[in-house]
Structure formats: C-alpha cells, structure tokens
Amino acid sequence: MDKKFEYVICGLGIVALIVGVFITSSRNNAAEEKYTALASELRSLNNDIAITQKNDATKKQKLVQDATGISVDQVKEDASLAESFFKGAFTWTSGDEYNKNRESYIEKLGKNNTFVETYMQDNTTVDDYNKVDVFNLKSQWDTITMYPVKKINDSSYEYIAVVTFYLYKSSSDLDSKNKLTPSQAIISFRADGDDDARVISNVSAWSGFDS
Amino acid sequence: MKEKFEDIVDFCIDHYPSIIGVIAIIATGVLAVTSASTVAGYEVQLPELRKSIDDAKTELNKESTVEDDVEAMKVSTINARDIGNEVVKAQMVVADSYATHETPSEDDIAKAEEALKVIAKNVEGEARSNMWLRNSEWTFELKSVVNYTGVTSMPVIFTMTTTNGQLAGLVRAVYDSEAEQFKDVKVQYTAIGREEFSDVGGN
Numbered sequence: 001m002d003k004k005f006e007y008v009i010c011g012l013g014i015v016a017l018i019v020g021v022f023i024t025s026s027r028n029n030a031a032e033e034k035y036t037a038l039a040s041e042l043r044s045l046n047n048d049i050a051i052t053q054k055n056d057a058t059k060k061q062k063l064v065q066d067a068t069g070i071s072v073d074q075v076k077e078d079a080s081l082a083e084s085f086f087k088g089a090f091t092w093t094s095g096d097e098y099n100k101n102r103e104s105y106i107e108k109l110g111k112n113n114t115f116v117e118t119y120m121q122d123n124t125t126v127d128d129y130n131k132v133d134v135f136n137l138k139s140q141w142d143t144i145t146m147y148p149v150k151k152i153n154d155s156s157y158e159y160i161a162v163v164t165f166y167l168y169k170s171s172s173d174l175d176s177k178n179k180l181t182p183s184q185a186i187i188s189f190r191a192d193g194d195d196d197a198r199v200i201s202n203v204s205a206w207s208g209f210d211s
Numbered sequence: 212m213k214e215k216f217e218d219i220v221d222f223c224i225d226h227y228p229s230i231i232g233v234i235a236i237i238a239t240g241v242l243a244v245t246s247a248s249t250v251a252g253y254e255v256q257l258p259e260l261r262k263s264i265d266d267a268k269t270e271l272n273k274e275s276t277v278e279d280d281v282e283a284m285k286v287s288t289i290n291a292r293d294i295g296n297e298v299v300k301a302q303m304v305v306a307d308s309y310a311t312h313e314t315p316s317e318d319d320i321a322k323a324e325e326a327l328k329v330i331a332k333n334v335e336g337e338a339r340s341n342m343w344l345r346n347s348e349w350t351f352e353l354k355s356v357v358n359y360t361g362v363t364s365m366p367v368i369f370t371m372t373t374t375n376g377q378l379a380g381l382v383r384a385v386y387d388s389e390a391e392q393f394k395d396v397k398v399q400y401t402a403i404g405r406e407e408f409s410d411v412g413g414n
Binding site: 006020021023025048075160186 | 226228229231236242246253261267268270271277280284357358366381383398403404
C-alpha cells in the first residue's frame, strides 16, 4: 500500500476522532445541562411546595386553636404522655412484672385510686404462688383513643380516654390478635404543666362493658 | 507460530499509519454510538421531568384552602353538636317514655315515635335501633366533638352520668359531615352503669 495513502487514512482517522470527541462531548453536555436544569427546577419547586404545606399546616393549627381553643400539638403531646403513663398497667407478662408496675402506680396515684382499684388490683399471693403466674395471665397494650373534654386553661386539659388492650396466655396468641377479644378501659385524667414538667393527674378509671 | 507472530509485528510496523487511522475511525464510531445512547437516556427522562414541573407549578399556584377548611370544620362542628344534641334529647324522650309506669298518653306515644325517627335519621346502622340511655334518671350529654382530625369525619363522645355524678357509660361515634349522621357507634357502660340499667326497651 502506498505510504502516502496510509498517512492520509491515519490523518483522517485522527481528525474524525478529534471532531467526534468534540461533537459528542458537546451533545452530552448540552443534554446533561438541560436535564440538570429541569431537575434543579423541580427540586426547587418541591421545596417551595413543602414550605407552603408546612406554613399552611401551622396556619391551620393556629386557626383551629383560635376556633376551638384546643391546641392540636398539645393534644398530640398529651397522647404520648398518656401512653407512657398508662402503658405499664396494660403491659406485663409475669406476676413479678405486674407487681412492680402496680407498686409504681400506687406510688403515683395512691392505693385507693379507682385506676389502681380497677386495673392494678392486688395480685393475690399464697405460699409463693401468685394469681397472675398461676393463671399464666399476660397483658398487651394496643391503643389509646383520647377525647379532650374540658380546657381548664391554656396548658391544662381534661380527657376521657379509652384504652384497648389484650389479655392473653401465650406470646403466640399475639400472632393472631383477631382471635383474641380486646378489652377496653375507660379512663379520665388531667394533663397540665409545661413541656418536660407536664404531668398527668386526677386519674379515674372504670371497667368498660360493651352494650 | 513464532514466524507468524513476527510477520504480524512486521506488518503492523510497516502499516502503522493505516492501523492508527482505522483504530481512530472505529473509536469515533464507538464514541458516536455511546453518545447517542447517553443523549437518548436524558431525552427519555425530559418529558416526565417537564410533566412533574408542570404538576408542581399547578400545586404551588393552587390557592390555599386553609381558611375554607377551617370554616368547613366550624360548620361541621356546629352541625355535629346540633345533631348530637338532637339525638341526646331524643334518647331522653324515649327513655322517659319507657320509664313511666302509667299507660302512656297518645301524646307521649307520638313524642316517643318522633324521637325514634330523629334517632333513625341521625344515626347510621344497627346503633339506631338500640337505646343508648339505659336509665331515664341519668344525665346524657354530648361531651366532646374532636374537630381537628378532619372535616368530614369527626370523632365525638357522649357521656352518661348517674344521679350521683358517677360515669355510667360512654357513647363513642364518628360524625360523618357528608351524610350528616353518626356512624361507627360504640356504646360502653361502666359497672356502676350496668347496675342501674332499667327497662328502656330496644335492646
């Protein structure tokens, strides 16, 4: 083959490669820039939507509070407070645990409080045998539904709450809760105080029977 | 074998400009194909991205419904309270009509029938045919409408209290503002309440 012709092929190939690199890199960059710009615009819009939604939620809460006198945030916080306060009475798996929880409620509410009398009754013990263990009783907390029924002042509310819980014998029973009969406890209490100092008081309880 | 390899090496040395040219042309082709695929990848995503942007702009330009929602909530709360109080009165009329030991007058019967209609109109399902108030002496009141959970469904609670002020029972329900009715009614009595049941019929 003619050497000159070979140099022409070599030259053409190199020129084609250089032009190709230039063109493809321009096209790639242009496409990427277009995509990045749109993606960035979308991110910014979504961010604006999130801010608007947050502002709307805050505004709505304020309007609801103005209209009803009830702070939605406060009720939510009180629901968490109530759950941590009452959960122990409905969550135990042994006589020892039950007794320990009972002592804690007696300390907080007093032995003659209707909550203790109704849901934390004495675990009768005879010769080291106690009722909870003898009957292999266990209890599992399920939910609490709270109804604010009275606003005492800006930070003090009275509630009626219904706690749903399950009495069971074996942990495997909890695998199919629909086969267990839920029990329901009716409780009334007051929540007041600020933030970390918020406390539950005036607790009363009744056993609930379906109609 | 060795000779063949040496022949190939000699050929490459002799024709290196052509070989470089051919390799450059092949590389250009590969580059073109790869670039086309990359660009196509971006192009495919662009329409979806543009649609998402349009949707987001529409969402962002939507007028806030907060004031309207709160107004609707106020209206629903008032309706829930009005209807709840109607049901309370109706339950008391029916309980009273059962409580009397005398033969009720035609007027009393008419009032009780009217009250049952009020209950039937405002309560959904089986709960409308059951008397909630099981003692005419009890105080029955709509205690709370939980109106911050939503506009169309508002949980409500009624309480029944004995003459001694003890809690006799609860009626929990959800007010459906579209149907203007109470649904998902759950009635529970306390032990004290059950002790004070009197014959009010219906159950």
